[in-house]
Amino acid sequence: MPQPDAIAWGTGKRRATTFVPSNPYGQLPVSFCRNVILILLMGVCTAGMSSRVLAQATPSDQISQVSVINALLLGQYQGTLPLKKLLLLGDFGLGTLDHLDGELIILDGVAWQARADGTVRRCEPEMTTPFAVITPFDGEETFDCPAVTSLEHLESMLDPRLPSRDAFVAVRVDATFDLISLRAVPRQEPPYRPLAEVVKNQAQWERKKITGTLIGIRSPAWVTGIGIPGFHWHFLSQDRLSGGHVFNCRFESASVTFDRCRTWMIQLGDSLETQGKNLNQDLSKELDQVERQRGTPSPTQSD
Numbered sequence: 001m002p003q004p005d006a007i008a009w010g011t012g013k014r015r016a017t018t019f020v021p022s023n024p025y026g027q028l029p030v031s032f033c034r035n036v037i038l039i040l041l042m043g044v045c046t047a048g049m050s051s052r053v054l055a056q057a058t059p060s061d062q063i064s065q066v067s068v069i070n071a072l073l074l075g076q077y078q079g080t081l082p083l084k085k086l087l088l089l090g091d092f093g094l095g096t097l098d099h100l101d102g103e104l105i106i107l108d109g110v111a112w113q114a115r116a117d118g119t120v121r122r123c124e125p126e127m128t129t130p131f132a133v134i135t136p137f138d139g140e141e142t143f144d145c146p147a148v149t150s151l152e153h154l155e156s157m158l159d160p161r162l163p164s165r166d167a168f169v170a171v172r173v174d175a176t177f178d179l180i181s182l183r184a185v186p187r188q189e190p191p192y193r194p195l196a197e198v199v200k201n202q203a204q205w206e207r208k209k210i211t212g213t214l215i216g217i218r219s220p221a222w223v224t225g226i227g228i229p230g231f232h233w234h235f236l237s238q239d240r241l242s243g244g245h246v247f248n249c250r251f252e253s254a255s256v257t258f259d260r261c262r263t264w265m266i267q268l269g270d271s272l273e274t275q276g277k278n279l280n281q282d283l284s285k286e287l288d289q290v291e292r293q294r295g296t297p298s299p300t301q302s303d
């Protein structure tokens with residue numbers, strides 16, 4: 001049986017021949033075997049699977065999450081899952097890295113790190129993540145999106161074209177952006193401060209006339225406390241030199257592809273049990289500060 005390390009790291013595409021052929025959790029280390037795995041089946045989970053994906057370890061319509069958002073908000077930045085194992089769960093996603101060291105971007109099966117100094121580098125297989133969301137991206141439908149003047153505008157254009165708001169949807173937007181506003185969180189050292197405090201020192205910048213891809217995950221409102229309700233966007237430029245968490249964007253036209261995810265899997269690391277944090281609290285205000293910020297200045301005023 002091939003080991004997870006046998007995955008063609010960084011080849012840009014996951015191939016069935018390099019994937020573990022059965023249950024991926026059997027490949028995880030002992031610590032992860034003790035993890036609680038919550039699988040919430042939404043609809044008929046076998047619907048929509050392609051023969052290609054059935055040959056792989058992770059169902060094509062599964063969206064997987066490492067940890068819960070309240071843990072990240074409370075300062076749990078210690079990486080728990082190596083990226084080489086995360087990539088067994090998909091080829092499209094986003095998150096952050098050990099020590100909250102920047103923004104994690106997963107596109108076409110390759111993991112990238114956008115750091116607070118504005119640089120982007122390819123992740124190493126042994127790097128770990130404390131929070132990530134990932135899915136095997138099998139585009140169900142592609143459509144053209146006309147001009148948008150802001151990220152909120154884009155989201156309002158997308159919602160009527162996407163499945164129900166109660167569905168998890170992965171959204172890929174390819175465009176040449178007239179402007180995009182990005183941020184990356186700076187690496188932290190313990191004792192960790194809450195995320196809402198850390199983002200006060202986040203690096204923000206803008207890029208103009210840049211071609212690239214938005215990696216978007218839209219989650220239902222009812223994931224509050226566990227995931228990030230609504231849209232969450234990261235960006236990676238075509239030349240792989242620029243990326244980050246997206247505040248705002250503007251473009252004349254874009255190609256949009258989406259993938260509905262019917263199975264939600266959450267992997268809880270041991271650290272959740274030992275940190276003594278009270279995860280059972282309403283941190284939606286903090287989440288709005290951290291993830292729901294929308295960019296300023298208005299892109300229409302910034303040329």
Ligand SMILES: [Zn+2]
Nearest residue numbers: 103233234245
């Ligand atoms: Zn983000």
